[in-house]
Amino acid sequence: MKRLQNNKIELLSNYLKKNGLNPELFPEILDHLACEAEERLWDGDSFEQAFSNIVETADPETLHILSVEHNHLLAMEKTLNDIVFEGRNKSYGAYQLRKGYNSTMQRSVLLGVTFFLLIMLLPNLYARLVPDPEKNDIGFEVKLTPVDIKMESTPPPPVPVEKPKAEPQPSTRKFTSYDVLPDNMVELEATPPTVEDFQNSLPGHETVEGNSDLMDIVPPAAEAPAGKGKAVEAESPKEETFMVVEQAPAYIGGNAAMAEFLRKNLKYPEQASRANIQGRVFISFIVGSDGRIEDVKTLKGIGFGCDEEAERVIKLMPKWKAGRQSGTPVRVRFNLPVVFQME
Amino acid sequence: MDTNTTSNEYVRGTLKTIVLNLLAEQKRMYGYEITQEVKERTGGAIALTFGALYPVLHKLEQDGFLVTESVEVDGRLRKYYSLTTPGSEAARTKTDDLERFVDAIRLLLAPKSLATE
Numbered sequence: 001m002k003r004l005q006n007n008k009i010e011l012l013s014n015y016l017k018k019n020g021l022n023p024e025l026f027p028e029i030l031d032h033l034a035c036e037a038e039e040r041l042w043d044g045d046s047f048e049q050a051f052s053n054i055v056e057t058a059d060p061e062t063l064h065i066l067s068v069e070h071n072h073l074l075a076m077e078k079t080l081n082d083i084v085f086e087g088r089n090k091s092y093g094a095y096q097l098r099k100g101y102n103s104t105m106q107r108s109v110l111l112g113v114t115f116f117l118l119i120m121l122l123p124n125l126y127a128r129l130v131p132d133p134e135k136n137d138i139g140f141e142v143k144l145t146p147v148d149i150k151m152e153s154t155p156p157p158p159v160p161v162e163k164p165k166a167e168p169q170p171s172t173r174k175f176t177s178y179d180v181l182p183d184n185m186v187e188l189e190a191t192p193p194t195v196e197d198f199q200n201s202l203p204g205h206e207t208v209e210g211n212s213d214l215m216d217i218v219p220p221a222a223e224a225p226a227g228k229g230k231a232v233e234a235e236s237p238k239e240e241t242f243m244v245v246e247q248a249p250a251y252i253g254g255n256a257a258m259a260e261f262l263r264k265n266l267k268y269p270e271q272a273s274r275a276n277i278q279g280r281v282f283i284s285f286i287v288g289s290d291g292r293i294e295d296v297k298t299l300k301g302i303g304f305g306c307d308e309e310a311e312r313v314i315k316l317m318p319k320w321k322a323g324r325q326s327g328t329p330v331r332v333r334f335n336l337p338v339v340f341q342m343e
Numbered sequence: 344m345d346t347n348t349t350s351n352e353y354v355r356g357t358l359k360t361i362v363l364n365l366l367a368e369q370k371r372m373y374g375y376e377i378t379q380e381v382k383e384r385t386g387g388a389i390a391l392t393f394g395a396l397y398p399v400l401h402k403l404e405q406d407g408f409l410v411t412e413s414v415e416v417d418g419r420l421r422k423y424y425s426l427t428t429p430g431s432e433a434a435r436t437k438t439d440d441l442e443r444f445v446d447a448i449r450l451l452l453a454p455k456s457l458a459t460e
Contacts, residue, residue, distance in 0.1 A: 009419070025397065027413070027420040028374060032393050034419060035375035062394040069398040073405060
């Protein structure tokens with residue numbers, strides 16, 4: 001069997017390439033044609049003859065149909081992705097992503113479901129693995145001891161109390177009231193005290209020989225005649241200034257007298273009269289427990305010398321009748337409006 | 344040439360069966376070998392063109408009836424075809440089918456001869 005020389009084969013392959021044969025088919029067709037050429041050479045034809053013969057059978061059209069049919073055959077195997085990406089850059093990545101989409105999806109769904117179930121069943125699994133603590137399981141014991149909580153208290157310092165000496169007691173004579181009774185029930189008793197008896201004593205439940213010749217009826221406590229400055233209780237400071245008292249202090253002689261006094265003593269300051277100023281000056285002062293005026297000051301003035309004039313006149317005032325609280329005279333702050341009015 | 348085309352017309356339908364049948368006998372063949380074999384056996388009555396043969400071979404290969412192996416012969420890659428198990432089964436059924444078909448055709452074409460038989 002005659003063998004084709006390499007250059008002849010080259011000739012054939014060039015012919016096939018020129019006609020755009022599918023590269024996948026190329027070796028097979030080349031072999032086929034080469035075999036055919038060899039056969040013809042064997043039969044005694046010249047290569048040129050054989051070649052032209054081959055070209056006749058394997059004309060461009062046939063080769064083209066062969067390629068197309070092969071492509072069709074492959075297309076049946078191709079997926080949509082292959083068709084979409086035909087002639088495009090497959091190594092870019094999108095093709096791989098698309099190709100692997102189904103398997104990726106499957107895997108992710110499987111993983112997701114597994115993971116989800118695992119999370120859901122975790123409490124159950126945990127409960128199975130870790131047994132419930134038994135009632136006898138006691139971690140530690142704590143002994144409770146009762147604690148007595150005592151209020152920290154310091155007893156108030158005992159007030160030194162001097163025992164009051166024997167209260168001066170007025171001498172009393174028994175004086176009983178009498179009920180009206182039938183004669184037979186009347187008990188004969190001592191005769192009632194006579195008026196003479198009461199000259200030196202007071203009526204009482206019993207006849208007691210007093211140790212004092214006092215005849216006043218005095219409440220036994222507080223400022224007893226004999227209890228000189230003996231404070232039994234801690235007393236509030238004496239000089240307390242009240243704002244409001246039961247019995248307000250008053251100008252001796254009443255409001256009219258006070259108005260008269262003011263009218264007499266008040267002089268309209270020149271400055272004020274020049275500036276045509278009028279109005280009220282509110283003066284605040286304290287009426288002492290002895291009725292004296294102290295601590296005179298202007299609460300709200302009108303200026304132009306009026307405030308000073310008002311203060312001056314108030315200071316001039318004679319003693320007032322002191323205000324009283326619970327019957328005792330006390331210091332009281334008093335507010336007085338002084339009216340300056342042009343005539 | 345005219346006879347050739349008419350034979351091609353029939354060959355087209357039976358080509359698959361012919362190829363399968365040949366491979367069932369020969370175990371391993373390459374494209375040109377098949378054409379030569381057919382030509383020899385039929386005395387040139389049926390000439391397979393490679394334009395018709397190769398698509399059929401590829402189709403059968405894709406269907407899983409044939410497997411190929413490439414062997415380098417004389418500096419060229421030669422592709423050998425052989426039957427797979429489903430391929431040999433297909434060869435049998437297809438040959439049977441064809442025979443029945445040919446019988447039927449014969450009945451159609453020469454009913455009188457059948458009557459004489």
